[in-house]
Amino acid sequence: MTDFAARRxxxxxxxxxxxxxxxxxxxxxxxxxARENFVPDAQREAAYVGDLVELGSGRCLLEPRTLAKMLDAVNISNDEVVLDIAPGLGYSTAIAARMAELVVAVETDETLAAEAQTLLMEADVDNAIVHRGMLELGAVEHGPYDVIMIQGGVERLPDTLLDQLKDGGRIVCLFMEGDLGTVRVGLKSAGRVSWRYAFNASAPILPAFCKECAFSL
Incomplete structure (x- = not known):
């Protein structure tokens, strides 16, 4: 029997x-x-490798290092509300929920959203909700947010997401340019977001945040 605690x-x-x-x-x-509970059954043995894990429906679980460094960069505190975009089966949401007051996860895929909600309940995560909707629209009804995280590569961001960030809030994104990716942290001040470099990483670009997408709302 696999000792997943030892693997963690x-x-x-x-x-x-x-x-x-x-x-x-x-x-x-x-x-x-338990990271192994937030991946498809066929991927449980790969849950702790230092690489992306495919979740299906165009989603992947970011490398542990990438997620950890993103969390380190935004430094969530226990009185803050977090918006977690494209969490797949909810691992990043479960992690963030141990640090935040509330986490709102947004997932477009109906199957992933339903399964994520179930897995979070089974993991006794009672301070997170899964909102099914378009990733680029966020979840304005639960905001504004102290922290926004996006679990995948982006080429551009719509103002609809940035507008949901509180003044003084932080957003962390993995910006992809070809095969190269840079994680940046944005700080909102006086209604504007200024960005700083955090570290290099890579992940597939989420279709909702590709350059070709026109955010006509």
Whole structure:
């Protein structure tokens, strides 16, 4: 029988800590959230590899290192509300929920959204909800948000998402240019978002955030 708890510890010790992620809430969350439960059954054995995990329906689970460093960059506190875009089966939502007051996950795919809600309930995550809707529209009815995370590559962002960020709030995105990706953190001040470089990473571009998409709302 696979010892997934041991694999979680190995993941933290070999992928997370060496990436200069040492904040206790992130380490604690990654040690305690069963990543293997948030992937398709056929992928459970691959849940802790240091790579993307395909979830189906065009979604993937980001590398543990990438998610951990994104969380480190936005530094969620326990009185904050987080918007988690494209969480697939909900792993990133479960992780963030251990740090935040509330996490609102937005997933377009009906099957993924329903399964994510079930998995979060089974994991006793009672401070997260899954909102089914278009990724680029966010979930304005539950906002504004202190933190926004996007679980996939982006080429452009619509103002509809940025408008849901509180003044003083942070947004973290993996901007893809060809095969190269850069994670940047945006800080909203006086209604405008200024960006800074965080680290390099890579992930498939989410169709809702590709250059060709026209956000005609």
């Amino acid at each position: 510890l190995t993941m933290v010790d070999t992928q997370i800590r060496p990436s200069d992620v040492t904040k206790f809430p992130i380490i604690d969350a990654m040690l305690n959230v």
